[in-house]
Amino acid sequence: NAGVTQTPKFRILKIGQSMTLQCAQDMNHNYMYWYRQDPGMGLKLIYYSVGAGITDKGEVPNGYNVSRSTTEDFPLRLELAAPSQTSVYFCASSLGRLSLGNTEAFFGQGTRLTVV
């Protein structure tokens, strides 16, 4: 049972380059999320999705795009990389709405991105 899988684990980008962070889950979860983690700042939500074909912005969406063509995959796209996007990125998923209780978010192992 793989859970949530993220690739790559590490990446160095030059300013202005683009890349896609991959995220896949095999738990048939409807909800998927992208967070970025910066030291002393906790985790901030970038984008989330409540099901295939449906995505919405989180707290810090600028500079990013997402798509959700299947239940399993939720890639995050950086179009024009900037130094401010240097961070650790986590993908997560949950079976249903967290407000219903008795559910939790499962996290991938993270992607450490450096923009130089």
Added chain:
Amino acid sequence: AQSVSQHNHHVILSEAASLELGCNYSYGGTVNLFWYVQYPGQHLQLLLKYFSGDPLVKGIKGFEAEFIKSKFSFNLRKPSVQWSDTAEYFCATFSGGYQKVTFGTGTKLQVIP
């Protein structure tokens, strides 16, 4: 929307010492609180969660947390820490507006052998 705050940013303990990490939450309706742990270089893992019922919640690896409504607190405790508990600990809650988990800023725990 609910939010959580953690005031201890960095805690250093010797092995076998007792641990208590603070977490305060703002009440926004339905209570749902989590503690996650992130070991160095690894992903976040759920330690324990509270939605209702017994306010003393037992989690994995000997951790527990107590929900105290009158104090708006959900502190994480462990009677005797080990070197392997060195990690960053995040208190979290549900934020209805985004259907997501909202995290505190985290507490780095360093356990000295």
